[in-house]
Amino acid sequence: MVLINWEKRKNPTKEEISNFSSENDVSQILGELLMSRGLTKKADIGDFIHTDIAGLQDPFGLHDMDKALDIIDQAIQNESKIAIYGDYDADGVTSTSIMKLTLQRLGVKPIFYIPDRFKDGYGPNLDVYKFLADQNIDLLITVDNGVSGKEQIKYLKDRGIKVIVTDHHDLPDELPEADAIVHPTIPGFEYTCPYLSGAGVAFKIADALLGDDALDLIDIAAIGTIADSVPLLGENRVIVTEGLKRMADNKHVGLSALIEKCDLKINQMTEEDIGFKVAPRINALGRLANASSGVELLTTGDESFAKEIVDETEDINSKRQDLVAFAFDDSQVQIKEQKNSGVLVLKSDKWHQGILGIVASRAVEQEHKPTLVLQYDEDSGLYKGSGRSPEGFNLFDALNAHKELFAGFGGHAQACGFSIGKDELEKLVPLLQTEPEKQNFDPTGPMTKLYDLNLNISDLNFDLIKEIDQLAPFGMGNPKPVIKLSNVSLSEPRSIGKDGTHLKTDVVDKNHKIGAIGFGMYSKIDSLNTNACDVYGELGVNEWRGRKNLQLMLDDFQASAEGMKINQMSDIYIDYRNKQISGSILNKFDAIVFFNETYYEAANRAHPQVKLIMYNDSFSGQNVLVYDRPHNLDLFKEFISKNSFEHVALYFHTDLTSRYLGPDMSAMKNFLKYLYTHQNVKADGMELVAEYLQYKKSDIDFYLKVFLELDFVKIVDGFVEKANASQQRELIESPTYLKRLQRNDVEKILIESDFDSLLSWISDFCHS
Known part of the structure; x- marks a missing residue:
């Protein structure tokens, strides 16, 4: 497990939070969350919390939007043949669906092409472009790709075919010579929301062409926006917020069938439902099959056909899960063999090409190391692979430094795809091991994560969830707030899930508890050798058989400073407070320590062979037993502070039949x-x-x-x-009254407290 250093996102004072919350008429919890996200202006706060359809921007603010509309209008008037070229992931499928439905609304019957991950690869493909040109198309509209297709688009232009590029990916050094490029980050024409997804750009074209009728497509745009992990800020918040609201009233029978298959409530959809249930199923189509069926699903009006595709999608997704589980389990041997490597290179001819990126992501999560996962493709004689890397390591730069070895390569800082020959791979592996040092990246070092609120379990309730949810939707750029619970314990941890790797437990303090789930965290319990820990997670609701309970989704748990302190103390101090002491046990200690002369004298008569001393005597012994209890804590402090021991057993005997009570x-x-x-x-x-x-x-x-x-x-x-x-x-x-109070302190701290609390007290006040 990777060690995580948790830091508070922002640390405003209580006074600053109180003043800010009062000025903006929000609760202190919400005030602190807004401040931590840099939302300090009233106008920004209002727009963020009260996101609605009014936040949609003018689509003509996008580069070449006017040109694109003129070309589409002319194509419609001329009854031109239009083709849409998309991508095989969820963003590409939703982008293609939005564009297809938009053109259909305008009376056009476009054809569409979703590239096959295995035959066509990612992005513009010249052979496919030739195929489409041979279909006598007049206009090609790319969605969620195209900006890097300079040569491929030139081919179409040379054949007299018009091209509209709609894309959101990083711009190349040279733009293609398309008739229009609708993109949010063209220099000099930067759009107000530069981080639109491919589906977001397609929706803006629908907005320009259809006006208010385009809102019927905003639910599909929300899926693509969430699936592509673009920042949920600005207009993206509007698309997702409004898209989730309108999902219950959507006119897409395929989407409704898919949501039903996911066992979700269509009128209560959240970004997590899309991200963890809906989008993975759409993505699975492109990983194992051809994602064209995803477009058919989202654009069909035939309910029976939609259900057929949904059933097929469910089967493919289940197969995808099994393939991922097999490959990741199979990779563990190689991961262990490469435990001293800074970059993991995992390969097998038994793994499916479509799931290599998921396996790489899981390996990164587990090992905190850049990871390449490869499968040998016999048809091409090349290894096809995907790479992922943790924050702090630029995988693109690392691979680009050796680009001459690749048959094909592309990607960005945290993810890439590539193909490479066997001999070149052998050369690449040792070269990659030098890259972490070049980037000052220590894969064995701790990673830094941020939390938002430091609360007690008693602070967690359904009202707090409502406060937090005012910042939804959550995602990239607006993460769900992470809560820290300090000095708590994990009670009754147990393994759950098919492979038993997930953790189910209760997080408890002295008076409260909350259920918690930690995915992939069960093995981490073994490393937690203390009851006192700090827990980090997001607050949610678990609904089971109609009952709703609070639940914490764990991000991490680790021994608290208090817990580590107790661990050190537990190596020295032993709890004998409820044991029966016999003469034979007394003989095993170097000395038996007394605070009361009455007990000392009685023991001296009964056990003359045992070394007995008073607490203020000088002695040299490493293993001692404290027999009785002092009448005040200062005597115990004095004894502990002036002596050093290897082991101290704490018995604290008394003849009193009842505990010391506070005076009434x-x-x-x-x-x-x-x-x-x-x-x-x-x-x-x-x-x-x-x-x-x-x-x-x-x-x-x-x-x-x-x-x-x-x-x-x-x-x-x-x-x-x-x-x-x-x-x-x-x-x-009164000396008598004071003595009673002192004895009460002795009872409360030395006798009644649990042993961890006693060790913490000894460490704070006595131990040196």
Whole structure:
């Protein structure tokens, strides 16, 4: 497991939070979250919290939007043949679907082509472009790709075919000579939301062509936006927020069937439902089959056909899950063999090409190392692979430094795809091991993550979820707030899931608990050798059989500073407080320590062969047993601080039959009032007084002794009388009362506390 250093995203003072929250009329929790996200202006706060359709921007703010519309209008008027060229992931499938439905609304029947991951590869493919040109198309519209297709687009232009590129990926050094390029980051024409997804760009074209009718497609745009992990900021928040709202009223029978198959409530859809249930199923089509069926699913009006595709999609997704599980399990041997490598290179001819990127991602999550996962393709004689890397390591730069070895290569800092020959791979592997040092990246070092709120379990409730959800939708650029629970324990941890790798537990403190789930975290329990830990996670709701319960989705747990301190102390101190002590056990210690001479003398008579000492004696012994309890904590502190030991067993014996109780102030007042209002109360007749007042005789004796010491009463000729005290006295001025308080402290800290709490106290106040 990778060690994580958790840091608070922002650390405003309580006063700053209070002032900010008051000024902006929000709760302090929401105020702190807004401040941590840099949302400090009223206008920005309003737009962020109250995201609605009014936040959609003018589509003509996008580069070449006017040109694209003129070309499409002309193609419609001329009854031209239009083709849409998309991509095989969820963003590409949703982009293609939006463009197809938009053109159909305008009376056009476009053809579309989703490249095959295995035959066509990613992005523009010249052979496919030739095929489409031979279909006598007049216009090609690319979605979620195309900006890097300079040569391929030139081919179409040379054949007299118009091309509209709609894309959002990083711009190449040279743009293609398309008739229009609709892209949010063209220099000089940067759009107000530069991080639109491919589906987002396609939706903006629909917005320009259809006006308000385009809102019927915003739910599909929301899926692509979430699936592509673009920042959920600005207009992306509007697309996702509005798309989720309108999903219940969507007119796409295929989407409704898919949501039903995922066992989701269509009128309560969240970004997590899309990200973890809907999008992976669409992505699975492109990983194992051809994703064209995904476009058919999202654009069909035939319910029975939609259900057929959904059933096929479910089967493919289940197969994808099995293939990933097999490949990842199979990779563990290679991962162990490469434990000293800075970059993992995992390969097998048994793994499916379509799931290599997922396996790489899981390996990165597990090992915190850049990872390449490859499968040998017999048809091409090349290894086809995907790479992923953790934050802090630029995988693109690392591979690009050796680009001459690749038959094909592309990607970005944290992900890439490539193909490479066998001989070149052998040359590449040792070269890659030098890259982490070049980038000052230590794969064995801790990674830094951010949390947002430091709370107690008692602070977690459904109202808090409502507060947090005001910042939804969550995703890239707007992560779901991570909560830290300090000095808590994990109770009854157990493994769940098919492979038993997931953790189900309760997070508990002294008075409260909350259920928690940690995916892939069960093995980490073995490394937690203390009860006191810090837990990090997101607050959610677990609904089961109609009942809703709070649940924490764990991101991490680790021994707290308190827990590590207790671990160190537990190597020295041993809990004997509830053990039976025999003479044979006493012989095993170098010395037996006493605080009370009465016990010391009794033990000396009973065990003359054992070394017995008083707490303030000098001695040289490494293994000692503290036999009895001190009457105040200072004596124990003195003993611990002036001596060093290898092991100390804490027995803390006493002959007292009940614990030390705090004095009952009301009872003391009643007793004093009784003495002041009654005459002839004999000092040796307190048993009758105790019986009358229904107090314990021992308590009456204690109270009387305190009153005498404070001159509240006096004894004259054997009778208790009111004294003529000339000054106000505090109870603590009574030595007897003070001693009782000290004994209460001893009882509370040394006897009643659990052993971890006792060790923490010893460490904080006594141990040196």
